[in-house]
Amino acid sequence: MSEKLNLVHWADMTADRIIRQHGDKDDYVVASGITPSGVVHFGNFREVITTDLVARGLRARGKNVRFIFSWDDYDTFRKIPGNLPKQDELAQYLFQPIVDTPDPFGEHESYAAHHEHNFEEQLKKVGVEVEPIYQAKKYRAGDYKEQIKLALNKRFEIRDILNQYRKEPYGDDYYPVSVYCEKYKTDKTTILSWDGESKLRYKHNEHDYEGEIDINTTSLVKLPWRVDWPMRWAFEKVDFEPGGKDHSSQGGSFTTAKDIVKVFDWQAPIYLQYDFVSIKGLGGKMSSSKGNLVTVNDILKVYEPEMVRWIFASYKTNVDFAISFDLDVLKTYEDYDRQERLAFGLEKGNEKKVAMAKRVIELSQIGEHPTECPFQPSFRHLCNVLQINDGDIEAARSYYADQIKTDRDERRFRERSACALHWLQENAPEEFKFAINKEAVDMPLEDKVRTYLDKLVALCEEQWDTIESDKEFNDKMYEVMHELELKPADIFAPIYQKLISREKGPKLAGFIRTIGKDRVIKLLK
Structure with missing residues (x-):
């Protein structure tokens, strides 16, 4: 592929920009991700295919590409989509991790796994190969414990970045983590204190319960989205990740993430905003929680x-x-x-x-x-x-x-x-839509039209095998029509009626040739 050809498409231009701005390396990491809060819909697919096309642009330049796909299945189960069965059972798991919510279809080990598996299978069908990363496993394995401690120790720095874009600024009681309560399982908790090393105290907001956990050994602490996203850029050394309009607006999560990532000693990946995709005839933006989904x-x-x-x-x-x-x-x-x-x-x-x-x-x-x-x-x-x-x-x-x-x-x-x-x-x-009639339709016809049909049948019987194109057949149909001083309106409707019991249909000459000689003769005779 020539360099000129390489630079006509946005995926190749973006690949060049990544190499130019992040240095010419052998290996690059591109990323995408979704929260499996419900059925993963076609709107989400734009992020994944955007990343895939840029990965192909990098590979066309001889680069090794790791395409990581983060399943944010340690996020909280906040809303039950209206299109799911067992609503009452699911309601018992609200505000707990999505990964701990059971699959209402009984097919997979969890609600999250059900949606993850379905989407991964769909990606394979369209040639998108990803390396899935299940965030619940990462958090529960303690992979991020040092990053969580760093975020807690730099909490005022993170707070000040976020406050630049908040109408109601965070105060000194801001902590960049949420805790799933040991006793009540939900994240409806408030952080009380952090000792600067490993101990975090919290209380449950709806019950008279306080707890203390150790970051080194607990799996109940999670960074919120605006901190979690840049942390993972640093952890996985991400070079490219696109984002939707909602993340891209001024003060949106990308605006804050590109500053917060410096706390974790990394740089923001090359970013590409993508716009939304809709389905013609389906009103409004697709939403997993609303259930108005196309996959x-x-x-x-x-x-x-x-x-x-x-x-x-x-x-x-x-x-x-x-x-x-x-x-x-x-x-x-x-x-x-x-x-x-x-x-x-x-x-x-x-x-x-x-x-x-x-x-x-x-x-x-x-x-x-x-x-x-x-x-x-x-x-x-x-x-x-x-x-x-x-x-x-x-x-x-x-x-x-x-x-x-x-x-x-x-x-x-x-x-x-x-x-x-x-x-x-x-x-x-x-x-x-149409269906070819099984038997000839008996209908009143003017004499000239009846004569035309007889001549058309004769034409089919005598010349079918020598006619080489739809145009040639069309010309012969018109010759007979002019000979009988008829107009297209006189003959087309009766022919369609006899063939498919409709007033109109596909272009007639080609249609007749496609139906085939024997069936046409049987229906027009």
């Missing part, structure tokens, strides 16, 4: 895995966009296929467009990059072929058999067919 799996029901990557690689991170489930799905597939053709030299474009197409398609690959453009069945046409064949993928495949030449072509056909079927069943507008 990566949901998107994969409509878009091929490479296309999911491509959608994100196609937008700069600071642009918000919507994923469509409506008729725009057709355009998205057409745009993807066009860019793929540009990348493989099957379509011409200016130098900059071609360079961008090559890099975006390369960043979208899962597994080995194909040496030639994979088979591209038009999504719109595939929907028609599948409906003509009553949703039978094997029957539809016979229509494309001579175009499917490699394993990659086969995978493309299978994935795209499954997406098309799902979209037709769940998302396509009613006017897009």
Whole structure:
């Protein structure tokens, strides 16, 4: 890949910036993370894919990259998402660590593990490989005890950084930790004192209980998010991590983290703000606690895995966009296929467009990059072929058999067919759906229209095998129409009625050729 090509995409520009600002090293650490407070939704995925694309940019420069993914499962279980079963049982674990909350589905060892496992499996499907770090294990193993003591001893320094952005400043009673009570398990506690070495005294806010714990031996102390995040940058030596709009605003957690990280003797990673992603037709921002969620799996029901990557690689991170489930799905597939053709030299474009197409398609690959453009069945046409064949993928495949030449072509056909079927069943507008009639429909017709249909049947019987294109068939249909002094409006509706019992449908000439000679003759006679 040439240097010029390398610098057309934001992921490569960011990789260059990391090397320039953090020094030219052999190894880099990129990071991402999520709290498994509920189902991990498609909005969260933007952070992960952003990190993955930058990791690929670094690897393209010959660098070793460690992509760590932090599961903040030692965070507090604050709210029960409305879409979960066993609400009463879950309510008993409010304000305790998420990792200690049971899985309401009974599939995994905890509520956290259920959501972690599901999201990790989804990431594999879109070619994102991460090194998961489970923060509850780190805290409970005592990995951060020295960092916790350091934060407590520098608490006024941390407090002063935070107070620059607070309307109500913290006072001398500020401590940069929270404690899960030994007796009552929740984090509804207040710190009373710190002895400067290892002992921390606290009280429970709702019960008459005070306790003392030793940082060297306890697993009940956690740093709050604004301190925890920069601490982990230092602990893992992170070079790059993106963040959402909510973390990026002035006074947000990145603003304070880039100062607090100096307390832990490290520097802020190169940062990239990403904007939110929405689903067209779904109001408002997705939220785990609200339960109005679309997951990566949901998107994969409509878009091929490479296309999911491509959608994100196609937008700069600071642009918000919507994923469509409506008729725009057709355009998205057409745009993807066009860019793929540009990348493989099957379509011409200016130098900059071609360079961008090559890099975006390369960043979208899962597994080995194909040496030639994979088979591209038009999504719109595939929907028609599948409906003509009553949703039978094997029957539809016979229509494309001579175009499917490699394993990659086969995978493309299978994935795209499954997406098309799902979209037709769940998302396509009613006017897009049809079923071929099983028997001929008897209906009153004007004489001229009846004559036209007879001539069209004769045309099919006599010339079907010699007609080479939809355009040629269309021209012949129009010749007969002009000969009988008819207009398209006179004949199209009756033909659609006879074929699919609808007033309109797919482009007629191609549609008739796709249905096949025998069925068309049977239905039009």
